[in-house]
Amino acid sequence: MPARFKMKRKGVGQMLRMPGMRAEMLRRAAIIRSVAVAISPVYEKGPTAGHYKASWEIDSTTRGGRSRNRAAAYVRNTSYYARWVEYGTEKVPAHHVLLRAAQVGGVNG
Numbered sequence: 001m002p003a004r005f006k007m008k009r010k011g012v013g014q015m016l017r018m019p020g021m022r023a024e025m026l027r028r029a030a031i032i033r034s035v036a037v038a039i040s041p042v043y044e045k046g047p048t049a050g051h052y053k054a055s056w057e058i059d060s061t062t063r064g065g066r067s068r069n070r071a072a073a074y075v076r077n078t079s080y081y082a083r084w085v086e087y088g089t090e091k092v093p094a095h096h097v098l099l100r101a102a103q104v105g106g107v108n109g
Contacts, residue, residue, distance in 0.1 A: 017062075017069055021071040025060055025072060025073035028105065029073035029074065029075050032075045032105035033056050033058050035100075035104045035105050036075065036097050036098055036101035039097055039101065040052055041085065048079075057076060059076075060072065060074070
């Protein structure tokens, strides 16, 4: 006889608020951050050499759901020019560092 499963919203909500869920979100964010650091381009000239690569950080919070109390983690780059590196400009091609890191980190997570 096949196994049966009946989802209960209350149970899923409890699971998404567990401390272990927040820890897992941080673990996955750390993997994505390490991949992003590894593949970040470094412009050797100028006063900001290596700044982009050194500006990756992770953070966790609670958000989502009716009570805004579900675990979430963020990976971001705090350099002022991070979006130009990610999406490119008319003179510089897009590197998609965060996109590629999330793709690789999601698979390895």
